[in-house]
Structures are given as C-alpha cells and as structure tokens.
Amino acid sequence: MPHPRFTQGWIYNLKGIPDSTEASRVIALALTFSALACLLVALRLGVRSRTSGAIGYDDIAITVSALLGVGYSATSVYQTRWGLGLSSKDFPEANVVRYSLVQYTGGPQYCLAILGFKVSLLASYLRVAGFNRTYARSLYISIALVTISQLVFTVLHAASCSPIAMQWDSSIEGTCIDTLSMYFALGGISLAWDVLIIVMPFPILRRLNLNRRSKVALVLLYSLGFFVTIVQAIRIQTIADLATYTESQAIIEWSIVEINLGVIIACIPTFRPLLRSVGRKIASSSNGKGSLHQQSNNAHTKVKTASYTHDSGKKGMFASVRETADKVVEEDEIELWDGGRGPLGQQRRASARVRADATIDDELSSASSRLDNRQITVSHEVSVQYGDEASVQKQ
Numbered sequence: 001m002p003h004p005r006f007t008q009g010w011i012y013n014l015k016g017i018p019d020s021t022e023a024s025r026v027i028a029l030a031l032t033f034s035a036l037a038c039l040l041v042a043l044r045l046g047v048r049s050r051t052s053g054a055i056g057y058d059d060i061a062i063t064v065s066a067l068l069g070v071g072y073s074a075t076s077v078y079q080t081r082w083g084l085g086l087s088s089k090d091f092p093e094a095n096v097v098r099y100s101l102v103q104y105t106g107g108p109q110y111c112l113a114i115l116g117f118k119v120s121l122l123a124s125y126l127r128v129a130g131f132n133r134t135y136a137r138s139l140y141i142s143i144a145l146v147t148i149s150q151l152v153f154t155v156l157h158a159a160s161c162s163p164i165a166m167q168w169d170s171s172i173e174g175t176c177i178d179t180l181s182m183y184f185a186l187g188g189i190s191l192a193w194d195v196l197i198i199v200m201p202f203p204i205l206r207r208l209n210l211n212r213r214s215k216v217a218l219v220l221l222y223s224l225g226f227f228v229t230i231v232q233a234i235r236i237q238t239i240a241d242l243a244t245y246t247e248s249q250a251i252i253e254w255s256i257v258e259i260n261l262g263v264i265i266a267c268i269p270t271f272r273p274l275l276r277s278v279g280r281k282i283a284s285s286s287n288g289k290g291s292l293h294q295q296s297n298n299a300h301t302k303v304k305t306a307s308y309t310h311d312s313g314k315k316g317m318f319a320s321v322r323e324t325a326d327k328v329v330e331e332d333e334i335e336l337w338d339g340g341r342g343p344l345g346q347q348r349r350a351s352a353r354v355r356a357d358a359t360i361d362d363e364l365s366s367a368s369s370r371l372d373n374r375q376i377t378v379s380h381e382v383s384v385q386y387g388d389e390a391s392v393q394k395q
Contacts, residue, residue, distance in 0.1 A: 023085035065116025
C-alpha cells in the first residue's frame with residue numbers, strides 16, 4: 001500500500017503508515033501565497049520608485065509584513081516534519097514537544113505580520129488626506145493604537161506561561177493564563193480594527209473630484225479588505241473548534257491565507273499607474289494617434305480658458321480647452337493614492353502647478369506657431385483642487 005505524500009521519510013519519528021495527512025495542502029498554501037505576496041510587493045516597490053522616485057513608510061511596512069509572512073510560511077512547512085497535518089491517532093508521541101516549540105515560534109511572526117499590513121494601509125491613507133489635519137491626526141492615532149494592541153498581543157502570546165518553556169513542554173510545572181479566552185478577546189479587538197481601517201478612506205473618497213465611475217471603482221478596490229476580516233473571523237472559529245493541540249493545521253492554513261491576502265490587497269491600489277500606462281500604450285497603438293493622444297492623456301490640469309489677442313487689439317478665442325467642474329482629470333487625484341513621498345503638502349501642490357503650466361504652455365506654443373507675423377498675448381487660469389483645498393495660479 002503506497003504511503004501518502006509527506007509522511008514516510010518526511011515526518012520525524014513516524015513508525016507506521018498513516019491513513020492520510022494534510023501536510024501537502026499546508027505546504028502548497030504556504031509556497032503559493034508567499035510567492036504571490038512577495039511578487040506583488042516587488043512589483044509595488046518597482047512601480048512606486050518609478051512613479052515617485054522614493055519608497056514610503058507604507059512600502060517599508062508592507063515589505064516587512066511580507067517577509068514575516070515568508071518566515072511564518074517556512075515555519076509552517078517545517079512544522080509538517082514534526083507531524084502537522086496528521087490526525088491525533090497517527091501523531092508520533094515523541095514529536096509533541098518539538099511540534100509545540102515550532103508552533104510557538106510562529107506565533108510572534110503571525111502577530112507582527114498582521115501589524116505590518118495594517119500599518120501600511122493606514123500610512124497609505126496619508127497620501128490622499130495628509131493635508132487635512134484632523135484626518136491625518138486620526139490616522140496617526142490609529143497607527144499608534146493598532147501598533148500597541150498588536151504588540152500587546154505578541155507579548156501575551158510569547159509569555160502566556162511562567163516559566164515560558166511550559167508553553168511547549170507540558171511536563172514542566174508552572175502557571176498559564178487562559179489562552180483561549182485571550183485569543184477570543186484580542187481576536188475581537190483585531191476584527192474591530194480591521195473594519196475601522198477598511199472604512200476609514202471612504203469619507204475622503206466621497207469628497208474627491210472624481211467622476212462617479214472612478215469613485216465606485218476605488219470604493220470596491222478598498223472594500224477588498226473585508227476579505228481579510230472574513231478570513232480572520234474564520235480563523236478565530238477554527239480555534240474554538242480545535243479538538244486537540246496537535247490538530248492545528250486548519251488554524252495555520254487560515255493564518256497563512258490571512259497574512260498573505262492582507263499583503264496582496266494592500267499592494268493592489270499601487271498598481272493603478274502601471275495599468276494606466278499599459279492601457280495608454282494599447283490605446284495609442286490601436287488608434288494610431290501617436291504622441292498627440294499620449295499628450296492629451298497625460299494632462300494633469302483643469303483649464304478654464306485660453307484666449308488670444310491679436311496685434312489689431314481685437315480679442316478672440318483662437319483656442320479654448322474647457323472641462324466641466326465634475327470632470328477634473330483623475331490622474332492627479334489617483335496619484336495621491338499611488339505616488340508621493342509622504343503626506344500631501346505644499347511641495348506636491350507646487351509640483352502639480354508646474355506640471356499644469358508646462359502642459360498648457362506646450363499646447364499654446366504649438367497653436368501659436370501656426371500664426372504668421374502676429375503678436376499673440378496669452379492669458380489662462382489654472383486651478384488644481386484636492387479635497388477641500390484649491391490652489392490657483394494666474395499668469
């Protein structure tokens with residue numbers, strides 16, 4: 001009778017042939033989700049360095065979270081060698097202590113990995129609303145409170161018994177706190193923070209000068225975080241349903257999914273510039289408009305009027321570029337989410353004005369070159385608005 005995969009020759013101290021094992025599923029989840037999360041983080045860092053020229057605190061936090069997720073996945077794969085995935089009747093008694101020790105080392109990695117992508121999401125919100133002092137202050141407070149709660153959870157997990165070695169060796173005498181109640185209490189707090197973190201950007205999204213279609217797309221994009229909350233709720237339920245300590249593969253599987261899914265979802269919003277660039281190239285090659293099409297897609301301003309006065313003194317409209325107030329070009333608004341080196345400030349608004357003037361001057365210079373021996377006076381007004389603030393520069 002052939003033995004199941006990852007049993008004979010893989011599990012230490014295994015004497016007989018078990019009926020089945022879940023080790024292959026644990027290994028597949030660990031490798032697949034970790035590889036996907038690391039790939040998306042690498043892509044995120046590439047996009048961010050290309051569009052912004054700098055890596056932000058949210059990028060650092062999500063990178064640390066992904067690395068801790070890799071560590072947790074590696075710990076889980078190693079734990080299969082000590083019997084993870086076996087039923088209690090097939091579990092070698094000699095593996096209990098080492099199995100428990102390996103599982104103990106994975107706990108702090110899990111707690112800190114969860115903290116990483118939560119901090120990353122909160123820090124990314126500063127890119128769109130850092131200019132709003134009240135909202136920015138609430139984000140800083142949330143980051144501090146989430147960090148404190150996760151660190152407390154990590155410490156309690158690592159030192160729930162005295163002496164600490166009692167957590168993986170039950171033969172040692174000592175005392176332990178009620179870990180099951182602790183998991184439920186801290187898990188409930190973590191769920192509450194998840195929901196709060198997910199809904200925090202919605203008020204700002206509602207106030208952005210984007211068309212309805214773009215707003216709905218962004219709301220759906222950031223609503224993906226609810227999947228992480230659902231996964232965490234399922235994980236907490238598997239803890240309640242735990243029959244024996246050695247049958248913890250369901251908890252570990254959901255932990256792997258939760259960490260890496262959080263990293264993946266936190267990375268998705270940063271890919272919008274990449275997708276937009278690919279879309280432009282496809283559209284440009286398909287319609288054959290070339291550089292003119294590319295130039296019109298790269299406009300980052302709202303131009304009210306561009307009027308020309310000929311040398312005869314008669315003022316007329318030679319060219320006019322108009323957009324309604326609702327159709328503010330969305331690239332700059334979305335760039336608040338995707339780019340930048342930190343909270344929105346004077347430097348970002350000044351940069352937007354420079355880009356606006358350069359774009360307008362290029363368009364007007366092209367138009368004026370077609371007039372022979374005529375003196376042209378150019379007057380235009382540029383308005384760049386983010387949320388509640390507007391910066392207007394006249395020339």
